[in-house]
Amino acid sequence: MAIETRVTDDGDTLVICIEGRFDFSTHQAFRDAYEQGNAGVTRYRIDLADATYLDSSALGMLLLLRDYAGGDSARISIENCNRDVRRILSISNFEQLFAIQ
């Protein structure tokens, strides 16, 4: 599991790329990724192109991010999900809380 972050050129969006298994072992790294000094960021993109697996603790981490980013007013999109990841998000109906592409 590896996490990479970058901010878009306009300083507006924080992109977090997750590689490998998105599970409990990712917990601290994911949190550090969005908590650390991204002043001015108003949007978040979670790129799961290289993520192989997502479990309920990952769903919990997404909820924590949403809470951190303002709850209902948070703007978070989850992108490039493979079929299995998409299915997990769909069963949990997370598209009711996140923009999923």
Place this chain on the structure above:
Amino acid sequence: MTGSTPESDADHLDNDALAELQDVMEDEFELLIRTFVTDSRERIHTLRQALADADADALAKAAHSFKGSSINIGAPKLGALCLALERAGKAGELSGAADRIDGIDAEFAIVVAELETLMAR
């Protein structure tokens, strides 16, 4: 004496080592020397017996043991002679063993004499 061999270069007694030993043993020094002398006479006897039995292994073991106590007491030449005999015994070469044992016996006599001189002082 034909040229230098390791045995001939070594001293009969290492005086520094002996001084050290005296310091360590204190009042037990004399007892130690006596013990060494007595045990060594027995060892030489064991060597001759092993040769008579043509038992190369016993020969090597006894030589090894004698070597060790000689080194500890500070008699390097005696130790070197025992090492040579030990190697011969391990190699199974019993042919020159009688001469080697005589050599050890002779060296031992010198060492004993020097030790007695030391203790008389």
Place this chain on the structure above:
Amino acid sequence: MSLPPLRILIAEDSTSDRSILRRMLIRLGHEVIEAADGVAAVAAFQETTPDIVLLDALMPRMDGMEAARRMRALAGERLVPLIFLTSLTDAADLARCLDAGGDDFLTKPYNRVIIDAKLNAFRRMQRMHDTLSEQRDLIHARNQQLVDEQAVAKQVFDNVAHSGCLDAPNIHYHASPQSIFNGDVLFATPRPDGGLVVFLGDFTGHGLPAAIGAMPVAEIFYGMAGKGFGGAEILREMNQKLCRILPTGRFCCGAMIEVDFKAGQVRAWNGGLPDGWVLGGGRTPQPIRSRFLPLGILPADRFDGEMEALRVRPGDQVLLMTDGVLDCVDDAGNVFGEAGVREALADKEGPPFERLLAAASGFSADAASSDDLTLFALDVTDDAGWTRGLADTVGPSALTGPLDWRCEYELQGQSLADFNPLPLLLHLCLEVPGLRPSSGEIYTLLSEMYNNALEHGILGLPSHWKRNPDGFGHYYAERQRRLQSVGNHRVRFALQHEGTAQGGRLRIACEDSGEGFDVAAVLGSLSDDGRVSEPAYAGRGLLLLKRLTTDLSFHQNGNRVEIVYDWKHT
């Protein structure tokens, strides 16, 4: 020397060498034990348990290597350094000493400075080893304490987690064994008006954090279901509770079903669990899909507990499962998944519950993973087949209560559409201890009277729609629609209770602001043997009221019904 002395065993056959070593060690402040050969050395080792052993490689009776081996065996877990005494000069020979199990060697002539340094080095190593052993033991003890605490927590949890009427004959379930503390819960209880409500929950995580949310949720489920609240209301309460008590990021995937055996209907809600299934009669299996977010995420104002209605017939099976079923993994790393479930259910041989359980267990590479799942199945029976009563599962309350009281309660306008008064009214009645064993009957009476008043009296819904199996769905849809424009109508209840010599008497009157009906015509169409012929306002409802009560009467234009219910001391 500030360090404590060591107990050192010397095994050396040369007396002079042994004396030298002994003297050196004593002068360094240590305690010395001597042996002149291997056998004596091993015996001395066993008797005196030295801290360090110095031994000659070549000794009579047993050589150093063999003695070393035996001493190691005797030492067991203790770290006892074995140092070979040797006049070996060859590097290969020295290395062989270490290979044979020695920790170090001391060459002749013995040098006290070197001996002192080596002993101290080994002393440090021993201390490190002792610290590690102590810490390991401490960790082990702490861990054992945690395990013991968790076992107690699990016992509490188990009393809560799989409870209610799960032992009814038409209920089958497989839950994880004692050894797996996975936080799945399965609750089931009869409803006061007949029927059954079931909740299957899967809290995130494992162990105590997962299980701890189950306690309050169980209280809510059983408390509310026992009072006659509907599934949507119970879900709403559970969701709100979990939102409040669970940390952000933790939630409970769950599914609830309400089974109405009389109406042949299942109402279902699924938030985050895999598809449930309704199977039977050669029909295509109907999935119960997850349409909602799991419990504990959405605040009350956004939570939707709306349940979808599905038709069922006697002989059908309703299946619910947690994702443990889909997560079963075989030797090659393939998952059982939705495909595995579909395949197991498509096979027509044998009852679906057993088929699916066998397929998942058979698929799994190891028993442990196939045990970490919960699977639930209900055989749908007709109403007569479901014989459980609420009194069987609801424990008696310790409270006493009032015997002589009266109360009026009226619902008007939009509140008729939004609010279900039955749990409150039932609660009032059950304040009377003598009525508690009859809670099912009381609820039935209140419910029949209220539904007649609301659905027939005010909304004008014809009850014969309900008799037609497919009309049920239509009936409830129309009920919802008409409720939105209910206008200025009202329903009023008047309850009164008094103690009697034999026990007590409860009177319930229910009045609606509707147009009423032709009482004589309806009552006349009920023949004595209880069979009914085709009236507009007919039904089991009236028969039921007649059967359960001491007296039943209609007043005004038929839009006021009064019943008298007597109970006796037991």
